[in-house]
Amino acid sequence: MVIDSSRMEFPIWVQAKQQYIEQILDQVLPSPDIAPFKLHNAMRYSAMAGGKRVRALLCYAAAELCKTEPKIADAAATAVELIHAYSLVHDDMPCMDDDDLRRGKPSCHKQYDDATALLVGDALQTLAFETLSQPQLCDQPHQQLHMLHILSKASGSRGMAGGQVIDLDSVGKPLNQIELETMHLLKTGALIEAALLLGSVGASADKANAIQKYAACMGLAFQVVDDILDVEADSTTLGKTAGKDAMSNKPTYVTILGLDAAKLHAQQLHHEAIAALAPFGNQAQRLVELADFIMQRSF
Amino acid sequence: MVIDSSRMEFPIWVQAKQQYIEQILDQVLPSPDIAPFKLHNAMRYSAMAGGKRVRALLCYAAAELCKTEPKIADAAATAVELIHAYSLVHDDMPCMDDDDLRRGKPSCHKQYDDATALLVGDALQTLAFETLSQPQLCDQPHQQLHMLHILSKASGSRGMAGGQVIDLDSVGKPLNQIELETMHLLKTGALIEAALLLGSVGASADKANAIQKYAACMGLAFQVVDDILDVEADSTTLGKTAGKDAMSNKPTYVTILGLDAAKLHAQQLHHEAIAALAPFGNQAQRLVELADFIMQRSF
Numbered sequence: 373m374v375i376d377s378s379r380m381e382f383p384i385w386v387q388a389k390q391q392y393i394e395q396i397l398d399q400v401l402p403s404p405d406i407a408p409f410k411l412h413n414a415m416r417y418s419a420m421a422g423g424k425r426v427r428a429l430l431c432y433a434a435a436e437l438c439k440t441e442p443k444i445a446d447a448a449a450t451a452v453e454l455i456h457a458y459s460l461v462h463d464d465m466p467c468m469d470d471d472d473l474r475r476g477k478p479s480c481h482k483q484y485d486d487a488t489a490l491l492v493g494d495a496l497q498t499l500a501f502e503t504l505s506q507p508q509l510c511d512q513p514h515q516q517l518h519m520l521h522i523l524s525k526a527s528g529s530r531g532m533a534g535g536q537v538i539d540l541d542s543v544g545k546p547l548n549q550i551e552l553e554t555m556h557l558l559k560t561g562a563l564i565e566a567a568l569l570l571g572s573v574g575a576s577a578d579k580a581n582a583i584q585k586y587a588a589c590m591g592l593a594f595q596v597v598d599d600i601l602d603v604e605a606d607s608t609t610l611g612k613t614a615g616k617d618a619m620s621n622k623p624t625y626v627t628i629l630g631l632d633a634a635k636l637h638a639q640q641l642h643h644e645a646i647a648a649l650a651p652f653g654n655q656a657q658r659l660v661e662l663a664d665f666i667m668q669r670s671f
Numbered sequence: 672m673v674i675d676s677s678r679m680e681f682p683i684w685v686q687a688k689q690q691y692i693e694q695i696l697d698q699v700l701p702s703p704d705i706a707p708f709k710l711h712n713a714m715r716y717s718a719m720a721g722g723k724r725v726r727a728l729l730c731y732a733a734a735e736l737c738k739t740e741p742k743i744a745d746a747a748a749t750a751v752e753l754i755h756a757y758s759l760v761h762d763d764m765p766c767m768d769d770d771d772l773r774r775g776k777p778s779c780h781k782q783y784d785d786a787t788a789l790l791v792g793d794a795l796q797t798l799a800f801e802t803l804s805q806p807q808l809c810d811q812p813h814q815q816l817h818m819l820h821i822l823s824k825a826s827g828s829r830g831m832a833g834g835q836v837i838d839l840d841s842v843g844k845p846l847n848q849i850e851l852e853t854m855h856l857l858k859t860g861a862l863i864e865a866a867l868l869l870g871s872v873g874a875s876a877d878k879a880n881a882i883q884k885y886a887a888c889m890g891l892a893f894q895v896v897d898d899i900l901d902v903e904a905d906s907t908t909l910g911k912t913a914g915k916d917a918m919s920n921k922p923t924y925v926t927i928l929g930l931d932a933a934k935l936h937a938q939q940l941h942h943e944a945i946a947a948l949a950p951f952g953n954q955a956q957r958l959v960e961l962a963d964f965i966m967q968r969s970f
Contacts, residue, residue: 497797521806
């Protein structure tokens with residue numbers, strides 16, 4: 373029996389999709405019994421460490437809205453989560469953010485070692501592209517190529533990796549809000565947008581445009597909420613070291629705008645994101661719920 | 672006027688192709704005037720540092736033999752060189768081989784810093800997949816997808832990155848020749864094979880099979896020669912720190928077989944590679960010359 377997941381209550385849907393993406397990752401990641409064992413174990417340690425799977429959820433919600441084929445949505449969600457996982461592994465390394473905790477567990481380089489963490493990140497990135505280039509995924513190979521191009525553009529030097537460099541260079545520097553937003557649009561926004569665009573691949577230009585607007589707002593809102601959480605949450609709730617940004621003298625929405633204005637800014641972005649979905653009527657309910665879900669991480 | 676490069680004398684052809692791939696990389700790498708400037712400068716520093724461009728040469732030679740469209744061969748050669756460049760940047764980092772010299776210049780993390788080198792490697796890998804997924808590269812998109820799949824499989828945990836892990840874990844351990852070959856088939860062989868397969872994409876199964884045999888032999892021969900060079904050449908000739916493997920107690924063909932037997936092994940692989948090209952008759956002259964070229968690096 374095929375379950376119509378679009379009719380599930382939101383918390384049930386979230387839980388179902390979170391469990392489902394873990395299963396898909398379990399299938400896609402090389403078995404820990406295949407050599408090189410240490411690398412394959414470490415890749416699983418990092419990519420299957422749970423988390424909210426926000427990017428996969430956004431991808432699946434867009435896929436439900438646009439009636440994207442399930443196997444395409446699976447590959448897209450997996451690829452985006454693999455890219456995200458790789459970025460976290462490298463981001464935690466001593467030469468970057470030097471963070472010992474990730475999702476409540478020792479980060480990859482602490483559990484293994486720096487060289488393994490470096491190669492885990494490298495191989496997770498490659499696996500994202502291997503997953504998305506698998507033969508016979510799409511009836512229309514040009515659509516699959518388009519997905520690969522979206523993901524690579526979002527992840528590279530003019531996307532996520534570029535945002536990381538700007539982030540590192542900004543430590544101790546006074547940024548204004550526009551500079552901060554540029555950084556986060558690349559660092560976090562690009563991959564969140566990619567998750568939504570990949571989920572809605574094949575949608576009409578109108579629909580894709582609306583989703584892109586929603587994506588741009590939610591990509592930023594996500595980061596503003598992250599900055600608020602860094603101040604308000606403790607390490608146990610957060611699953612990573614809290615107060616890290618302030619300690620390392622990084623500019624954040626909270627340091628630039630102040631806590632109250634940062635919260636207000638997040639709410640404004642949230643409203644704009646919802647407004648962008650108007651053309652879909654109540655069909656976009658899942659994306660509305662996800663926008664609320666992302667906001668509720670902090671409030 | 673279109674120049675038929677298949678009629679050039681070999682040294683002229685090599686030089687022409689080496690210059691040509693630098694021009695293509697110059698076009699593909701983001702301009703240093705585009706933000707983030709430091710990252711884009713560092714990517715160029717590492718990817719345009721010259722070198723023999725053996726992988727690109729193998730790719731172009733296979734492309735000439737199989738009459739692959741020039742723009743497809745360009746994208747393939749570029750993507751393979753970008754993957755190779757990323758692997759060198761990460762390989763040189765302190766947590767890996769900790770090498771200060773690369774092609775006679777400070778390695779990326781010495782010229783910039785560790786965090787930049789990490790992100791340069793990450794972004795070069797992504798750019799390889801972006802290059803190969805560019806719209807309208809092939810008339811047949813499924814062929815382009817096949818190329819992306821070949822490159823991702825060759826680069827990932829069951830290819831190049833996996834070989835790196837085995838290499839790191841082998842320091843100070845006694846390996847036998849079969850274990851050493853397994854490691855090098857992944858670490859070096861996989862990408863050399865990919866260069867040849869990408870260049871010959873669209874070739875008949877018979878031709879692809881012959882090229883694959885040649886690739887397997889040359890992938891290993893390349894590494895045996897590398898191990899011999901590490902012992903025999905000095906750092907200036909080599910452009911990287913000589914004697915590094917011995918110092919770091921790494922098993923090599925020379926430590927396992929001895930210098931003379933290692934040279935003999937390289938020659939045997941060389942002969943096998945040439946023999947695999949028999950079905951092509953004298954059409955495969957360029958690949959024969961390249962096999963000689965790779966061998967002559969040391970003898």
